[in-house]
Amino acid sequence: MHSFAYRENALFTFSVTTLAFICAIASFSDNFSNQTPSAQMEVSLTLNITARLAVTIYLEHKAEEMEVKARAPGKIILAGEHAVVHGSTAVAAAIDLYTYVTLRLPLQSAAENNDRLTLQLKDLSLEFSWSVSRLKEVIPCDSSTSSPASCSGETLKSIAVLVEEQNIPEEKIWLSSGISTFLWLYTSIRGFSPATVIITTELPYGSGLGSSAAFCVALTSALIASSISDKTHREGWSSLDETNLELLNKWAFEGEKIIHGKPSGIDNTVSAYGNMIKFCSGEITRLQSNMPLRMLITNTKVGRNTKALVSGVSERTVRHPDAMKSVFNAVDSISKELAAIIQSKDENSVTEKEESIKELMEINQGLLQSMGVSHSSIDTVIRTTLKHKLTSKLTGAGGGGCVLTLLPTVVSGTVVDKVVEELESSGFQCFTASIGGNGAEICF
Ligand SMILES: Nc1ncnc2c1ncn2[C@@H]1O[C@H](COP(=O)(O)OP(=O)(O)OP(=O)(O)O)[C@@H](O)[C@H]1O
Ligand SMILES: C[C@@](O)(CCO)CC(=O)[O-]
Numbered sequence: 001m002h003s004f005a006y007r008e009n010a011l012f013t014f015s016v017t018t019l020a021f022i023c024a025i026a027s028f029s030d031n032f033s034n035q036t037p038s039a040q041m042e043v044s045l046t047l048n049i050t051a052r053l054a055v056t057i058y059l060e061h062k063a064e065e066m067e068v069k070a071r072a073p074g075k076i077i078l079a080g081e082h083a084v085v086h087g088s089t090a091v092a093a094a095i096d097l098y099t100y101v102t103l104r105l106p107l108q109s110a111a112e113n114n115d116r117l118t119l120q121l122k123d124l125s126l127e128f129s130w131s132v133s134r135l136k137e138v139i140p141c142d143s144s145t146s147s148p149a150s151c152s153g154e155t156l157k158s159i160a161v162l163v164e165e166q167n168i169p170e171e172k173i174w175l176s177s178g179i180s181t182f183l184w185l186y187t188s189i190r191g192f193s194p195a196t197v198i199i200t201t202e203l204p205y206g207s208g209l210g211s212s213a214a215f216c217v218a219l220t221s222a223l224i225a226s227s228i229s230d231k232t233h234r235e236g237w238s239s240l241d242e243t244n245l246e247l248l249n250k251w252a253f254e255g256e257k258i259i260h261g262k263p264s265g266i267d268n269t270v271s272a273y274g275n276m277i278k279f280c281s282g283e284i285t286r287l288q289s290n291m292p293l294r295m296l297i298t299n300t301k302v303g304r305n306t307k308a309l310v311s312g313v314s315e316r317t318v319r320h321p322d323a324m325k326s327v328f329n330a331v332d333s334i335s336k337e338l339a340a341i342i343q344s345k346d347e348n349s350v351t352e353k354e355e356s357i358k359e360l361m362e363i364n365q366g367l368l369q370s371m372g373v374s375h376s377s378i379d380t381v382i383r384t385t386l387k388h389k390l391t392s393k394l395t396g397a398g399g400g401g402c403v404l405t406l407l408p409t410v411v412s413g414t415v416v417d418k419v420v421e422e423l424e425s426s427g428f429q430c431f432t433a434s435i436g437g438n439g440a441e442i443c444f
């Protein structure tokens with residue numbers, strides 16, 4: 001339906017431009033040779049520009065496809081990971097590293113000759129493709145629904161068959177859950193229709209910066225945007241309205257369930273809404289930071305899997321419910337205190353606030369250790385930064401992945417350079433990212 005609207009628009013613009021082009025030739029041709037050289041030049045230029053415009057629009061129309069782009073940011077968790085899955089408060093912020101999705105949908109006539117759904121993971125030089133008829137044959141039809149629903153175990157099994165058929169290289173087998181999620185979200189939101197979906201990302205995969213959530217949010221943003229009726233071309237990125245944000249966040253959460261098993265929803269929520277949020281049992285409070293917050297991010301490059309780490313904490317909780325309850329309560333208090341400090345407008349100097357944040361990060365890291373989600377590589381980062389009186393904690397699911405180091409305002413560039421040099425000489429990768437930026441955005 002919307003594809004038609006796009007085609008009619010293109011045809012209308014094409015006709016008007018062609019008409020203008022013909023009128024221009026008719027009115028100028030008779031007396032063209034009587035004009036001064038500069039007037040002749042002006043006429044030629046006008047004709048040239050009009051002709052180029054007409055050809056561009058014609059080619060766009062000939063392309064017979066509609067393109068929608070979306071992007072969604074990764075995140076850092078300042079306090080509360082894992083405990084948030086068990087009902088504690090957590091604080092997270094979007095970072096300016098994004099996952100990008102380009103969705104290309106063939107228009108009606110081209111769709112008749114193109115029967116495939118293709119997924120391109122550009123950074124990994126991988127392409128997966130299914131015929132729409134094969135998807136229809138394997139995925140139960142009731143999976144296509146207009147409101148977000150969970151993927152049933154039966155549907156997930158059917159999707160796994162389609163993923164297996166793609167013969168993913170063994171060393172990239174960790175992508176399977178992402179590809180299953182892609183098939184589930186695509187067929188649930190757009191049904192069984194052909195398309196090419198191109199994905200690129202600035203986020204390291206499986207490293208605690210929310211690559212899975214950014215993937216789910218960017219994909220659902222593009223899918224939802226493709227059915228928005230107003231596709232007027234706008235320059236640059238624009239955000240979605242509240243209703244669509246809420247809808248895409250619910251879909252992305254369903255996607256995260258396939259990748260994480262039991263997500264709290266904090267990662268997809270901060271990726272969808274951006275900025276900084278306090279999150280507890282699905283309740284979101286947007287935070288307004290009243291102090292500068294600089295963090296160094298160190299990727300230990302130790303691969304791990306959020307699903308396994310989350311289920312490890314749940315198993316420990318089953319074995320020691322009372323002890324773990326106290327741990328989760330302590331984390332809840334840390335996150336609430338941290339949110340209050342960040343938002344506080346009182347006279348306390350930035351240095352005092354930074355001292356408190358430092359201590360809270362230290363206690364939080366200790367509690368994460370007691371949940372069993374730290375790693376020797378994380379300990380190495382903590383020890384290295386502590387030599388320079390800097391405090392670090394893991395971010396995301398832990399078990400390797402990324403570590404945050406608070407960079408107080410008084411810390412000089414020379415110290416930061418020294419720390420980075422030391423960390424990188426141990427084989428880690430350091431970077432800084434701007435904290436608290438935009439959430440999901442689309443572009444037509
Ligand atoms: N751009 C992407 N394309 C396809 N799949 C992706 C993409 N990004 C993430 N994934 C999927 O998500 C998985 C990684 O998710 P996981 O939750 O383990 O790590 P993370 O989200 O980076 O870290 P955390 O959850 O701790 O923030 C990958 O193994 C892959 O299946
Ligand atoms: C480990 C965890 O708390 C954060 C992962 O970024 C899992 C979740 O909340 O879904």
Ligand SMILES: [Mg+2]
Nearest residue numbers: 210212213306
């Ligand atoms: Mg994840």
